[in-house]
Structures are given as C-alpha cells and as structure tokens.
Amino acid sequence: MVGNTVIPTTLTSLAELDKVSDKTLIRSLAYVDGKWVSGASQQMFAVLDPATQQEIGRLPNMDAADTRAAIEAATTAFESWRKTTAKERSLLLQKWYQLIIENREDLARIMTLEGGKAFGEITYGASFIEFFAEEAKRAYGDVIPSPLRNSRMLVTKQPVGVVGIITPYNFPNAMITRKAGAALAAGCTVVVRPAHETPFSALALCELAERAGIPKGVINMVTAESTTPEVGLELTTNAAVRKVSFTGSTAVGKLLMGQASGTMKKVSMELGGNAPFIVFEDADLDVAAEQLLACKFRNSGQTCVCANRIYVHESVYDAFVAKFTKLVSDRLKIGHGLSADVNFGPLITECGLAKVEAQLARALQSGGEVVLGGHRVEALAPGRFGPLCPIFSFSSEDEVVRRANSVEVGLAGYFFSRDVGRIFRVADELQVGMVGVNTGIISTEVAPFGGVKESGVGREGSRYGLDEYLNIKYINLAF
Secondary structure, eight states: OOOSEEOOOOOOHHHHHTTOSOGGGOOOSEEETTEEEOOTTOOEEEEEOTTTOOEEEEEEOOOHHHHHHHHHHHHHHHHHHTTSOHHHHHHHHHHHHHHHHHTHHHHHHHHHHHHOOOTHHHHHHHHHHHHHHHHGGGOOOEEEOOSSTTEEEEEEEEEOOEEEEEOOSSSTTHHHHHHHHHHHHHTOEEEEEOOTTSHHHHHHHHHHHHHHTOOTTTEEEOOOOTTOTHHHHHHHHOTTEEEEEEESOHHHHHHHHHHHGGGTOEEEEEOOOOEEEEEOTTSOHHHHHHHHHHHHHGGGGOSTTSEEEEEEETTTHHHHHHHHHHHHHHHOEESOTTSTTOOBOOOSOHHHHHHHHHHHHHHHHTTOOOOSOOSOOTTSTTOOOOOOOOEEEESOHHHHHHHHTOSSEESEEEEEOOOHHHHHHHHHHSOSSEEEESOSOOOOTTSOBOOEETTEESOBSHHHHHHTTEEEEEEEEEO
C-alpha cells in the first residue's frame, strides 16, 4: 500500500554527492587506528543509490586479517581510554555531538544518497551521543551494608573492553551512535562493521569523531560486502573482543550469538520484530490513523518496530480503513529523497522489495483485497517502493491479544484505547519489550530499546543501555 502521488526525478547521484559542502566527510577508505586505510586484499565494492541504482562510490572489501588489525588497535587504545575520567570522556562525546549537529545537512545528503531516506535521522542519531555524554558521569556503584563489623562491601562498574559492533542499513547513523555512544561513555573501545549498503554515513561519523579529539584506536571502522562473513566471524570469535552488539535479523543474531559463546562474550542482540498495532472500538480513529501512518511508513517501513499486523475492531473496521486509506493517498509523496516535496523514499534492497511482493501474493491468495497501491512504481526506476500494510478485523480483547502474542518475536506493540482499565490490562499482557499506547512512535534516546522472546537480549539507549557495556565488580574490604 503506497500513496498515489509520484514525483519523478532527473537528478544524478554523483551530482548530488558533489553538493556535499565539506568533501572531507566523503571517505573512500576504512578507518583503523586513527588512519584511513585500504584492505590488505586491495579489493573494493560498490555502493549504490537505491533510488537510481547509480554508483556513488567504492570502498575497501576488508577481510579477517584487516579485522584483526582493527581489534589490535582497539585493544591497545583500551588500555589508556579506560583510564580516562568519566568527565574527560563526556567532554569528548559532547564535542562529537556538536560536530554532528553542525554538519547535519551534509550528513543527511550522504545518508539519503546511499540509504534513500530523509534528513530526520541525523538529529535522532546525534541525540544518543549527547545523552551518553551526559550519562558517562552517572555510572554509579554501591556500598552494601556488611554483615561484619570489620569489613566494607563495595560494588564498582568497569568497562567490558573491546566491543564488536555490527549494524544494519536501515539506520546507518543512529544504530552506530546508539551503540558506540554508550560504549565510549563506559570506557570501551569499538570496532564497527557497518552495513555494506550504507558505509559512507558510518565513515563520516569517524571523520567527525577524529575532529572531536577522540584518540586513535578508540573507534575503528571495517568496511566489507555482505558476502564477506569472515569479518563478523572474527568479531565474534576473537578473544580480545569482550562484547558484541548486533542489530539485524533474528536468524543472523542466533548465528552470531552461537559464535560469541565460544569465548563467553557479553552480547546485545536487537533482532527482528513483528509488531501488532491494535485499534479498539473506543479508540480515537483519527489519532490511530495518523499514528499508523507515522509508524508503518517511517523509513519506508524499514524499521524493526514498524507496525506489521494491524488489527481493527470489527465495529470500526470500515471507518478506520477509509480514514487511513485517505491519509496514505493524500500525504505520501513518493520519489528520490533529495527531490523537492518527497517524504517517502525507496526500499534500500531488491530483496526487500521481493519480500513485499511475496507477502502481497500470499495475502491475495488468502482472500485479501488491495485497497490502495499493490504494484511497483514504474514511473521511478528501479520502482523499488513499499511497504505492505495488512489490516485485519477482530471481535474481542482476548482474541486480539492472543493473536498479537502468537509469534516467536516480541519487540514492539501498539494499541489505541481510551479505557484506562483496558490500557493497563493490554499493556501488561502484550509479550513485547516496548509498548506504545495511543502513539505509534516510541523510539527515544532516554528510554530502553529492546525486546523479549526471539527479538533479542539486552537494551539500548537510556541509562540501562550504558550498563550493557559495564562489568560489575564486588570488593570486600576487611580491616
């Protein structure tokens, strides 16, 4: 289901890249130990604009040996970085945050060319650096009342060590800042493996981190194609890496967790979701429709917390579908993210489009009806636009909660109601890590982000996200 307004474009990707005012933000090499480097193999891979399929640049296709070099650099840097004070780390992170904000127009242009999306993510991603710059000074310990008169029992927190970070293409800025910001604030060093579809955004962050004065080796960036699994294998099996943080599919998360278990690494896994979006009969339908538009079509549906299954009470089903269809038709302007008035860009990968088309075919075979869209946008090459927005009816609260919980994952869930009793009841019963009540937008740097069941382990963002990069040490002092 997509809107009817299509805005064709004649822009060329390289011409748009040339409009980046600070050309030093466009890096064509990886970043290891404070240096811009090519891989040992000297092989390169191409990065394409998903809206035009035009090449915007090439980057080193690095391998296990390159990854080991990055890990060694991070290991050396950790010995000094861990000894910096929380205030010192905080000040450096604040400088990094300010530079991201000052360069957001250029960063947004780079990200839109490789990721097809709009400008809002830069501010969102920067918010994590700002938050963890502040939170670095609040990694408090404890004094435990001792059962013995001649002892004191202390609890301190220490950085876990070198962290391997593997990020997806859908949020090429924020998925790095949410992880690296917390890691650096805790006193850890990082080796980042960004998605091969969106590496230029990641490397631009390294350039700004260097300008902020973050020491060499604290942040390292290893670029590689998705067909280069040895990079991830090295990050998950190298004994010098003490934690792995991954955002991506459940299947890959399970694989990485298994690999990391060999050296008993600490892991954070932010994995797939299949979010229910429930509209009860007492909901404000206008609010629910507006929020579904924001929730479902954010980043062209390419987020793990997008609404995937929309359940609407049978008594208001027709009215809601009519309201929502009109909103989609009127509001969504489809085209290249850098074209004027466009607010809805392309899917980043061809396999993402193939998945949408397969889901649509299954829905039609099962008796579903297309209300709006249902086909490629042929006026825009390569016509890679989605997503699918399936809407089902339900008759009772018990039924819809059971259907909402009937999947193996549990990341986010949403529901709309004005019944206070129902709000607390359903929020408690949904088997998810995050619940939006009368809202479709839940992501923020100050709240914990993560799921239950096969949606992963650990939390990102908030003060809980800092703890993911800290070890607890107990000290019993007798006297």
